[in-house]
Amino acid sequence: MTERTATETTTAAATSASELRVAVLGARGRMGSEAAQAVRRADGLQLVAELDHEDSLEVLVAADAQVVIDFTVPSVTEHNVRFAVEHGIHCVVGTTGWDHEALDRTRALLARHPGVGVLIAPNFSIGAVLAMRFSAQAARFFESVEIVELHHPDKVDAPSGTAARTAALVGEARRAAGVGPSPDATEQDPDGARGALVDDVRVHSVRLRGLVAHQETLLGSLGEQLTIRHDSFDRVSFMSGVVLGVRQVVSHPGLTHGLDDYLDLGL
Amino acid sequence: MTERTATETTTAAATSASELRVAVLGARGRMGSEAAQAVRRADGLQLVAELDHEDSLEVLVAADAQVVIDFTVPSVTEHNVRFAVEHGIHCVVGTTGWDHEALDRTRALLARHPGVGVLIAPNFSIGAVLAMRFSAQAARFFESVEIVELHHPDKVDAPSGTAARTAALVGEARRAAGVGPSPDATEQDPDGARGALVDDVRVHSVRLRGLVAHQETLLGSLGEQLTIRHDSFDRVSFMSGVVLGVRQVVSHPGLTHGLDDYLDLGL
Amino acid sequence: MTERTATETTTAAATSASELRVAVLGARGRMGSEAAQAVRRADGLQLVAELDHEDSLEVLVAADAQVVIDFTVPSVTEHNVRFAVEHGIHCVVGTTGWDHEALDRTRALLARHPGVGVLIAPNFSIGAVLAMRFSAQAARFFESVEIVELHHPDKVDAPSGTAARTAALVGEARRAAGVGPSPDATEQDPDGARGALVDDVRVHSVRLRGLVAHQETLLGSLGEQLTIRHDSFDRVSFMSGVVLGVRQVVSHPGLTHGLDDYLDLGL
Amino acid sequence: MTERTATETTTAAATSASELRVAVLGARGRMGSEAAQAVRRADGLQLVAELDHEDSLEVLVAADAQVVIDFTVPSVTEHNVRFAVEHGIHCVVGTTGWDHEALDRTRALLARHPGVGVLIAPNFSIGAVLAMRFSAQAARFFESVEIVELHHPDKVDAPSGTAARTAALVGEARRAAGVGPSPDATEQDPDGARGALVDDVRVHSVRLRGLVAHQETLLGSLGEQLTIRHDSFDRVSFMSGVVLGVRQVVSHPGLTHGLDDYLDLGL
Structure with missing residues (x-):
């Protein structure tokens, strides 16, 4: 021994x-x-x-x-x-x-x-960091960008910090490239369906039992869409x-x- | 001849x-x-x-x-x-x-x-009609339901009529089954990221160049999610x-x- | 006491x-x-x-x-x-x-x-049962139907039993309605990218670390798509x-x- | 005049x-x-x-x-x-x-x-080029990568050239970083549901009426997923x-x- x-x-x-x-x-x-x-x-x-x-x-x-x-x-x-x-x-x-x-x-x-x-590091998820990075890189090439974040319904704040940070990075990249805000002809929206405007980027917060932490950046131009989605299922x-x-x-x-x-x- | x-x-x-x-x-x-x-x-x-x-x-x-x-x-x-x-x-x-x-x-x-x-018929898209029907049928089996509709950015109203109608059908089905509203612990939402509340159902409206008319009903319970999505690419x-x-x-x-x-x- | x-x-x-x-x-x-x-x-x-x-x-x-x-x-x-x-x-x-x-x-x-x-009951997930039911109900209204199932990479069989069962129900519903197989002009597919044919329905099996059990039924007709997706995150x-x-x-x-x-x- | x-x-x-x-x-x-x-x-x-x-x-x-x-x-x-x-x-x-x-x-x-x-340029879609680039950049950070491409049913070859090119870039990036192939415990797959293997990357080809040209790169690690999706609705x-x-x-x-x-x- x-x-x-x-x-x-x-x-x-x-x-x-x-x-x-x-x-x-x-x-x-x-x-x-x-x-x-x-x-x-x-x-x-x-x-x-x-x-x-x-x-x-x-x-x-x-x-x-x-x-x-x-x-x-x-x-x-x-x-x-x-x-x-x-x-x-x-x-x-x-x-x-x-x-x-x-x-x-x-x-x-x-x-x-x-x-x-x-x-x-505010976020150690490599996937979330890549999703933010790619969203910011792609932002200037598309006419429209919006963000949808989806979390469990026990979350007390909306939008999520990651979504707000992504919107800030996207907004910054678009301003730096001289790209204006996403087009939006909305005239009637009595109940606020168009969500929050964060740094000129629309952000939508979904709360759903069963989910953990998920986020989509939707980028659109004439005839095409690019979607970058990150799902966190577990810490x-x-x-x-x-x-x-x-x-x-x-x-x-x-x-x-x-x-x-x-x-x-x-x- | x-x-x-x-x-x-x-x-x-x-x-x-x-x-x-x-x-x-x-x-x-x-x-x-x-x-x-x-x-x-x-x-x-x-x-x-x-x-x-x-x-x-x-x-x-x-x-x-x-x-x-x-x-x-x-x-x-x-x-x-x-x-x-x-x-x-x-x-x-x-x-x-x-x-x-x-x-x-x-x-x-x-x-x-x-x-x-x-x-x-207000809507001749068989897919849209099925999506509404399935959303209403499934609504009472899940703790949470929210709707995301996505359209081209020239649309002047939000939410879409189809989304409002789907929310009404979902809300009605849940009330009929004695199911309460979806859980939501949100306390801070200064910019309205949580979207519109239509018949007790949250509805989110995305506007993106390149899109036509699209809608997702998201249903969630502990450990699972059901998603019913309809895409209209062309009339x-x-x-x-x-x-x-x-x-x-x-x-x-x-x-x-x-x-x-x-x-x-x-x- | x-x-x-x-x-x-x-x-x-x-x-x-x-x-x-x-x-x-x-x-x-x-x-x-x-x-x-x-x-x-x-x-x-x-x-x-x-x-x-x-x-x-x-x-x-x-x-x-x-x-x-x-x-x-x-x-x-x-x-x-x-x-x-x-x-x-x-x-x-x-x-x-x-x-x-x-x-x-x-x-x-x-x-x-x-x-x-x-x-x-072979499956007690209400969401999975609804997804199968809706897939079968919708199947006869669309020209094309395919199924994608996604699971963790430790699964030993492909496709999943639920996907095979869904394909069988879809195939049965289409035959009962006199709807033929989905159109497919594929002539060259040397490596089998088109997946399995189960009851005349194409089934694709994805294996990805991080996933649990997920399934999508994709239904398409001219100008539109209907997607029914179920995610199991936890038993x-x-x-x-x-x-x-x-x-x-x-x-x-x-x-x-x-x-x-x-x-x-x-x- | x-x-x-x-x-x-x-x-x-x-x-x-x-x-x-x-x-x-x-x-x-x-x-x-x-x-x-x-x-x-x-x-x-x-x-x-x-x-x-x-x-x-x-x-x-x-x-x-x-x-x-x-x-x-x-x-x-x-x-x-x-x-x-x-x-x-x-x-x-x-x-x-x-x-x-x-x-x-x-x-x-x-x-x-x-x-x-x-x-x-083999592909002038900026969205498709970005999707390929991001897929390659992210590939070495995830345990699993698979590709799903979806096209109209009149396409004669599978997988699509873009999917094959993406798989090649992903495979190359993983080899350069010393990352092995995605884990896969599949033992029984009698009908080929697991799709094609292109440069060590699984590629699945869906053909659906109503679609044009679409592609998803799915990347997964323990507890998370990153999805990069590109949709071409029109040339x-x-x-x-x-x-x-x-x-x-x-x-x-x-x-x-x-x-x-x-x-x-x-x-």
């Missing part, structure tokens, strides 16, 4: 030399526990610590973590990132609540720690984005906002 | 004995001209007259029409139908503008002409409904409102 | 007078355990026994079950049903493997127990059909094959 | 100084006549000649054309391009039949005429691509194969 344990330890040590050492903050939350599991399964990643709100951040240092994944709460996430950066640990952050001031403070901090990378779908973030953050020093830049979609 | 023409005439006469003799009113309009062409192509139908607004209705009698198709204008359609019924000619009517009073007057007229049938799609109407009206005396009753969908 | 238990028993007894007493066979299996949970949640149903393969069927009698739900295995399901019917207990059966002979034997058995109802979707079956079986004596007859879709 | 005509002529002359002078070859064909009409409607383009097969190419020179659009036939298109290039006229070519040898000869010719641009949809090609070819000397490079999608 002793010998066998020793062998195992040696193997683990040998492996850890080439594997990335990853810790998870907020490891008992829904997203954090999924992230820990995803790290365990991913080739080349080693889960070295799982912390929750009562644990000291010093554990990250003791565990010699190279990357920390933060799925905590808005009130502590910036503090966590500061601690990690000051200890040379890269960060992949899925916690919401980062405003412009917090992002600027983190940029300033990273300027003093030039080798460290921080990824702050496990975010995990391939988290793992991709962990692998890439170590070679992307400074602050990266949004997963897009890691997808390397350029030509 | 003379002999050959004579032969042809004989053949035509022989054929007409078993074929249904059909006239079109409004034959130079968009729908009327399509209807005339559809009659020409249909097996068992013979086009015997094409009238437009300057022609006398007496032509119908002279041509010995058995069925008249009316695609005229609201101001004359009831007059046309009265003339036809009084002359024993069945009617298939696609002209809009028939209110309750006009329908009641026509019912009273038909009571005095018991062998004559009149079909007044030629109405013509199979018109031809079906012509064939059936001769065996359906009295007033029929809507194509549904001719589709014989019962079990 | 004693007093409290007594009170509870009294309440349960009072309730059971108006509630339907339901037992589940195969209660530790995936479907059986979902069914037990669905019965617990449903208004008007009381779960009185949960049996698995080591339990004696006499428990059903001791528990005074009125309806038994069978989600067991093909080798024992007929035996279970016979026991239940002979003891005057109605049956709702989701177990597969019922061939014509087994169905005939059960019909004969029920003839000797005229008050008892048995529902044997919980079968449970509303199971509960509906339990509620209806007590008033449907004899053998019913398929959930359709309980949906009361007639006009 | 005379004065007014003179003024108009002056205006026209003034305008033509800043407008691009465009000629159409094959101007009486379906695509050529649409192209001529599109040029007439487009801002900044002036239609200076419409030629068909009996016309001499010298007309291009006489009309002082700057760009020629070729929608002719495979047997003459290379000859037309050579004439144009040798006379310093840019070319936008939609005629099929360009093999590697013809493309190489044209490259060599253009090397001797360095200021002239030639665009040869008028090709014309925005033709106009874009005309505008861009003058600043893209040399041979460009495919519209992609003009779309400037890089980040």
Whole structure:
């Protein structure tokens, strides 16, 4: 038994030399526990610590973590990132609540720690990020663009944040290309069937039992339509984005906002 | 040549004995001209007259029409139908503008002409009629129902008449079965992304260049979704409904409102 | 404690007078355990026994079950049903493997127990049953019909049983109406892109990670398309059909094959 | 009147100084006549000649054309391009039949005429080009990819050329990224429901009356799906691509194969 344990330890040590050492903050939350599991399964990643709100951040240092994944709460996430950066640990952050001031403070901090990378991503679903990107790229080539988002009926806000963000990107791309708003001859719409206007783009919110999170960008010109649809059936779908973030953050020093830049979609 | 023409005439006469003799009113309009062409192509139908607004209705009698198709204008359609019924000619009517009073007057007229049938249909697309019917039939089995209609951007009203009618049928079916409104936890919707509420059913109107007329009924329950979608790419799609109407009206005396009753969908 | 238990028993007894007493066979299996949970949640149903393969069927009698739900295995399901019917207990059966002979034997058995109802349903998803029904009803009105089914990539057979059944119903409806096969000018298809031909209906099977069980019936005529799509995201979707079956079986004596007859879709 | 005509002529002359002078070859064909009409409607383009097969190419020179659009036939298109290039006229070519040898000869010719641009595009639908591009870009991020193409039932080959090209691009992108084939546990598929395998990508061909040309790329991973769909309802949809090609070819000397490079999608 002793010998066998020793062998195992040696193997683990040998492996850890080439594997990335990853810790998870907020490891008992829904997203954090999924992230820990995803790290365990991913080739080349080693889960070295799982912390929750009562644990000291010093554990990250003791565990010699190279990357920390933060799925905590808005009130502590910036503090966590500061601690990690000051200890040379890269960060992949899925916690919401980062405003412009917090992002600027983190940029300033990273300027003093030039080798460290921080990824702050509002959406870790690679599919959702691609859908937004493609919608923005295609927007200027079509006369009309509208967005339909569909979610479970327990959602309290409409439209969804992703739909609003997509509309903003589409609107920006069209203005940059000198394309005007989508044509619309509507004169009578007493009950508001035409939905919301967000950055000059119509957005429609459907709420349906059985659904999770779905979105369609509809683009139309004379004689043709292009539809880009993303379906999230389960939050496990975010995990391939988290793992991709962990692998890439170590070679992307400074602050990266949004997963897009890691997808390397350029030509 | 003379002999050959004579032969042809004989053949035509022989054929007409078993074929249904059909006239079109409004034959130079968009729908009327399509209807005339559809009659020409249909097996068992013979086009015997094409009238437009300057022609006398007496032509119908002279041509010995058995069925008249009316695609005229609201101001004359009831007059046309009265003339036809009084002359024993069945009617298939696609002209809009028939209110309750006009329908009641026509019912009273038909009571005095018991062998004559009149079909007044707001929509001759068999696909659209089936989509409405199926939506209403399925409505009580699902927790949530919403409707998305999509049209070309030159349409002046929202929602479409078909969508409003579908919502009414769905709402009625749910109330009859004691099913409450679809669940909706929305608290914040500053720009009206949730669309119109028609008979307790959410209706969303998309306007997109390249489209013609399209509609989806989305029905959802825990773990599942049923979608019924109809696409009209061209008004030629109405013509199979018109031809079906012509064939059936001769065996359906009295007033029929809507194509549904001719589709014989019962079990 | 004693007093409290007594009170509870009294309440349960009072309730059971108006509630339907339901037992589940195969209660530790995936479907059986979902069914037990669905019965617990449903208004008007009381779960009185949960049996698995080591339990004696006499428990059903001791528990005074009125309806038994069978989600067991093909080798024992007929035996279970016979026991239940002979003891005057109605049956709702989701177990597969019922061939014509087994169905005939059960019909004969029920003839000797005229008050008892048995529902044997290959598919308890109300949405899937409606999608099949609507596909069959619409089939004769369109020139073309094809079916696309989409499932997770661990499925070993193609096409799915539901798709094959839908194709059979569609093909039957078209032949009954004298409608020929869908037009198809394909001359070159070296790799079999046109899919399978099942009862004269083309069926296409897509396998995609992330999906569960989905099916589209596509119907097309000149200028229009009708699409009937059903998505199963989770097997919980079968449970509303199971509960509906339990509620209806007590008033449907004899053998019913398929959930359709309980949906009361007639006009 | 005379004065007014003179003024108009002056205006026209003034305008033509800043407008691009465009000629159409094959101007009486379906695509050529649409192209001529599109040029007439487009801002900044002036239609200076419409030629068909009996016309001499010298007309291009006489009309002082700057760009020629070729929608002719495979047997003459290379000859037309050579004439144009040798006379310093840019070319936008939609005629099929360009093999590697013809493309190489044209490259060599253009090397001797360095200021002239030639665009040869198998597909002028911007939507179709974007759908192919996005499919290829997304392909390496998903575990599964399949393609469904849907066309009118008079099409003689399956799968469509666009679907085969999309599959090739998707397959290439996945191999380049080291992503293996999509998972597929199918063991029983007696009738070929799983469709064609093109470059390791499953392709399904649907034929349905009422449709024109449609394609979906379905991409799936654990818990999510991305769908990229393009619908061509009418060949008028090709014309925005033709106009874009005309505008861009003058600043893209040399041979460009495919519209992609003009779309400037890089980040």
